[in-house]
Amino acid sequence: MKVTRIGEVVIPVDLNCMVEMTNERRKWRGQPLLPEDITQDNLKINFNSEEFEDNLINVAFLAHLPYDILVPYPCTAWMQSIFPDGTFAEVHSINYYQKINGDCELTHAMEDLFRILKPNGVAYIGVPNFEFVLRMINEIQDDTSRLKWEHYLYSRNVDEKGLFYNQSLCGLKRIRNRARFAGFRTVDEDNAYGQQFTKYLNMIPEDFDLPGVDQHEREEFQKRLADTSIRRKRCVVPGCDAKAGQQELRRVQSVYCRRHYRKAKAKLEELQQKALRLVVILKKE
Secondary structure (H helix, E strand, C coil), rough: EEEEECCCCCEEEEEHHHHHHHHHHHEEEEEECCCCCCCCCECEEECCCCCCCCCCCEEEEECCCCCEEEECCCCCCCCCCCCCCCCCCEEEEECCCCCCCHHHHHHHHHHHHHEEEEEEEEEEEEHHHHEHHHHHHCCCHHHHHHHHHHHHHHHHCCCCCCCCCCCCCCCHHHHHHHHHHHHCEEEEEEEHHHHCHHHHHHCCCHHCCCCCCCCHHHHHHHHHCCCCCCCCCCCCCCCCECCCEECCCCCCCCCCCHHHHHHHHHHHHHHHHHHHHEEEEEECC
16 A cells, blocks of 8 residues: 655555556446556556546546546655556656646656656657647748647647647757656657648648548538539438538538537547647656
């Protein structure tokens, strides 16, 4: 039993049954159970991440984040987390480390990350790719086209996903410098991660294919659109009988109904955020 103290309050946290705790909570919420390769001796966690991962144990000390297990808040990055040394085989984290202000606090957070990893353990750190966005802003000459990229930097609220003007510019060089100081000897960028999502950057929701929608379905919709005898144009999603609406801010016929158009927009924005993310791999040797 691991016991942690916050002020005068002593909070017992049982770290010896994290897999059981996670699966019991997921059964209660109707979520998929953990993969069989995650055992108490091979713990893989998603730590303080903005995205919930079904194939990992989602651990957080911030209650507004999606989690399987909520652990006591360490107050500042200067304090160590409650986890013993060498606890986890893998640690994943999305949009957390760039929110730690100052090189000293970031270094302490990296040292704690190094401490809780097993020997030969791996950490995958995802942060907003500020350098890529700034490069796009500088390269684009058209002011209207540049507005979309400026939006990623300046037009988001701090409680939303995305890139925020008041977060640290946590690029590869800074992470590598702090991580090596903490003890990591191998620090590499995952070049394949962002590339697989770049095709979505210039896509509009109308062009995004929801599950079940393919080129054949789109061709059938165009045939119905050209047939003047069909007055009610049905949504392109198979099984949906709702009327197809209009594209957002454009008086142009959409292939989707309003409900599925909102779904396509939300999913596309999620993939665009992934395309604008820098993922760094840290290995403890």
